[in-house]
Amino acid sequence: MQALAAVDSNDARDGAILFGDLIGKLDDRRVSCDKCGRFGRYPVQRLINDHGRDGKIVDWLDQITADCPKKSSRSWSNRCGARCPDLPRVL
Ligand SMILES: [Zn+2]
Secondary structure, eight states, X not given: OHHHHHHOOSSTTTTOOBGGGGTTTOXXXXXXXXXXXXXXXXXXXXXXXXHOTTOBHXXXXXXXXXXXXXXXXXXXXXXXXXXXXXXXXXX
């Protein structure tokens, strides 16, 4: 996380990772959730077509996990843990 802050300390992105950041680094955006066992694979090019290069991955994650049974859990420790296992590797 330290590296991310150093890379981008400017403007409106608020430190968020954007789809544009994935261009040339990944073909597929993988998402997995330990809590509900879901696993998805999303072509980066299609995500950019749908959300634009400036789309925030965190917002998109919120959308695709909206139906996760753990998403609305009141218990923080039992909440949906969907995340992108590739991100630390490519950024
Ligand atoms: Zn989940």
